[in-house]
Amino acid sequence: MPSIQERVTDILAGDAATEADALAVLRTPDEEVLPMVAAVARLRREHFGNTVKVNYLVNLKSGLCPEDCHYCSQALGSKAEILKYKWLQTDEAIEQASAGLRGGATRICMVSSGRGPTDRDVDRVSAMVGALKDEHPEVEVCACLGLLKDGQAERLRDAGVDAYNHNINTAESHHDSIVTSHTYADRVDTVGKAKSAGLSPCSGLIAGLGESDEQLVEALFALRELDSDSIPVNFLMPFDGTEFADRWELTPLRCLKILAMARIVCPDKEIRIAGGREMHLRSLQAQALHLANSIFLGDYLTSEGQAAEADLALIRDNGFVVLGSDEDLGAAAEDGSVALEESHDPAIRRRGAGTQLQPNA
Numbered sequence: 001m002p003s004i005q006e007r008v009t010d011i012l013a014g015d016a017a018t019e020a021d022a023l024a025v026l027r028t029p030d031e032e033v034l035p036m037v038a039a040v041a042r043l044r045r046e047h048f049g050n051t052v053k054v055n056y057l058v059n060l061k062s063g064l065c066p067e068d069c070h071y072c073s074q075a076l077g078s079k080a081e082i083l084k085y086k087w088l089q090t091d092e093a094i095e096q097a098s099a100g101l102r103g104g105a106t107r108i109c110m111v112s113s114g115r116g117p118t119d120r121d122v123d124r125v126s127a128m129v130g131a132l133k134d135e136h137p138e139v140e141v142c143a144c145l146g147l148l149k150d151g152q153a154e155r156l157r158d159a160g161v162d163a164y165n166h167n168i169n170t171a172e173s174h175h176d177s178i179v180t181s182h183t184y185a186d187r188v189d190t191v192g193k194a195k196s197a198g199l200s201p202c203s204g205l206i207a208g209l210g211e212s213d214e215q216l217v218e219a220l221f222a223l224r225e226l227d228s229d230s231i232p233v234n235f236l237m238p239f240d241g242t243e244f245a246d247r248w249e250l251t252p253l254r255c256l257k258i259l260a261m262a263r264i265v266c267p268d269k270e271i272r273i274a275g276g277r278e279m280h281l282r283s284l285q286a287q288a289l290h291l292a293n294s295i296f297l298g299d300y301l302t303s304e305g306q307a308a309e310a311d312l313a314l315i316r317d318n319g320f321v322v323l324g325s326d327e328d329l330g331a332a333a334e335d336g337s338v339a340l341e342e343s344h345d346p347a348i349r350r351r352g353a354g355t356q357l358q359p360n361a
């Protein structure tokens with residue numbers, strides 16, 4: 001079997017990764033992960049340079065969903081103590097989105113819980129998108145409203161929506177063990193409707209749902225087949241009160257391998273590290289940015305992310321710039337300095353030895 005370095009060279013030359021390549025990356029021995037990441041990072045650099053796309057989620061309607069997705073804190077039967085609310089008003093949605101844009105995001109993901117939108121919901125979201133684009137003409141908007149009916153994707157497109165997210169979540173062969181209230185085919189159908197309407201298809205997966213290596217590979221090849229432009233890779237956040245509350249299958253190294261596998265299968269697609277980034281990658285978030293080229297800023301739909309400032313520092317510290325707003329973020333100037341104001345004062349120790357306070361240990 002050729003090495004990952006050789007296969008990356010082949011892929012750079014136009015070859016497509018095979019299922020065997022993908023499985024080999026997923027099964028990289030832990031002690032070989034760093035050279036593997038360095039090799040696969042060449043694909044990321046080739047297609048996305050040093051840019052990171054920054055996306056911001058606005059949860060327009062939270063919880064109260066009639067579907068039974070076992071992993072979801074908003075699902076029917078979930079006892080997770082999340083925020084639950086009906087539709088935000090347009091001005092509230094714009095206020096939330098504007099905060100994300102001020103923070104450096106270039107894409108706003110407008111999400112609502114539920115099986116799918118009614119025509120009235122499509123009108124409501126269309127009005128929000130129109131108002132948002134009036135205020136911020138340069139913003140890219142992705143809608144994520146569930147399963148679409150005929151004609152709804154076209155109406156969203158006409159309202160100014162640029163992309164539509166609907167994750168396949170897992171392999172077809174694993175789908176029925178994560179949800180029973182809709183089918184894998186339903187999900188694929190919605191991605192197809194979005195694409196046919198001219199919306200940029202965004203579809204990804206959740207790792208850590210009890211799937212096998214082969215099923216993770218199956219999911220990535222399905223996404224390649226669907227020609228998803230953006231691929232969010234979520235790592236299961238096991239909320240208390242959900243059916244998958246006790247699932248804990250991932251390690252930081254495993255997450256890196258999953259992102260690397262996604263990159264070699266879909267080398268020129270936006271690979272986004274999505275929910276569970278902080279919880280599962282932990283101290284390896286930096287390495288993951290050398291594979292993925294997109295993240296969410298700040299909080300997720302029902303859980304808090306790390307501070308938005310920490311997200312931006314993660315990007316900057318690793319030599320990347322935010323796509324579309326590098327100047328605002330103080331990308332390295334010609335003299336190598338950065339424009340961002342940062343504190344360089346060491347925090348004076350006032351605990352542990354020589355004090356009455358507990359040590360930091």
Ligand code: SF4
Pocket residue numbers: 065066067068069072073074075076112113114115146
């Ligand atoms: S993933 Fe979407 S459809 Fe499934 S329960 Fe959660 S909000 Fe509802």
